[in-house]
Amino acid sequence: MEEDISILLAKLSFSEEETKRVVSKKANMDNSKGYEHWAIGKLMTKEKVNREAMYRVFISLWYTKEEVNFVAIKEGGIPVKFCNKEDRKRILNLSPWLFDQCLFNMVPYNKDKTMEDYDFSHSPFWVRVSNIPMEYMDRDLALERDRDGGWTEYMRIRINIDINKPLRRVVHYIDHEGEEFVxxxxxxxxxxxxxxxxxxxxxxxxxxSR
Ligand SMILES: [Zn+2]
Incomplete structure (x- = not known):
């Protein structure tokens, strides 16, 4: 079929109107497509961070199947251009991402949102809860060596944390007999x-606050 068209076109003589070229004005088409796989990230810190170094480190850590690009913006959200859904999903699932002990919080890009609309107030974290009475541990248990060389049991849970609130270090847990566990x-x-x-x-x- 393609061949037929090229033979046909070769035989045609174009009119003046037909020889006019239509030039695409969407010069950045290649850069803007695929935004459905992007994410927006924000550095949740007031400390100075070497962003260029952070981009390089994340790119080397992420092992994405396809290219990933960070859009350098001085303030606010940083667009992270993933090229496919799987890469973004995997990297978001592996959150939180830290660079230089600073949290880089990422959320999926939404073309209908302005930068101010994004909510960076929550981030998933893996936490280890220990000192829970054995009978209340109803999830997968894990073991690790404590400082004295003994074994400590803990429950590993993934929770979404409001990062604008102070981090909780302990939970006071009271069982059905009124006994309290920290x-x-x-x-x-x-x-x-x-x-x-x-x-x-x-x-x-x-x-x-001090
Ligand atoms: Zn403080």
Missing amino acids: CVIRYEKLPRFCYICGLIGHTTQKCK
Whole structure:
């Protein structure tokens, strides 16, 4: 079929109108397509971060099937251009992503949203809860060596945390007999945070509440 058309076209003599060229004005078409796979990321810190270095580190850590590009914007959200759905899904599922102990919080891109519309207030974290009475551990248990060389049991849970609130370090748990247990929460990949107010994004030295 293609051949037929080319033979046909070869035989044709074009009219003046037909020889006029139609030039695409969408010069950036290749860059803008596929936005449904993009994400928007934000550095959740007041500390200075070397963004170029962060982009390089993430690109090398992510092993995406296809190329990924960060759009350099000085302030606010950073568009992260994934080229396919699987890459984005995998990288978002592996959140939180930290660079230099600062949280880079990512959410899926939405073409109908402006940068201000994005909500970066929550981030998933893996936490380890230990000191839970054995009979209340109803999820997968894990074991790890504690500081004294013994074994500690803990429950590993993925939770979505409101990062504008102080990080919770313990849970006071009261069982049906009224006995209280203090369960300890440890965060995997904990960003740099402030020991005074418990918030992430600044260090103790820069805390405004002290
Ligand atoms: Zn603080």
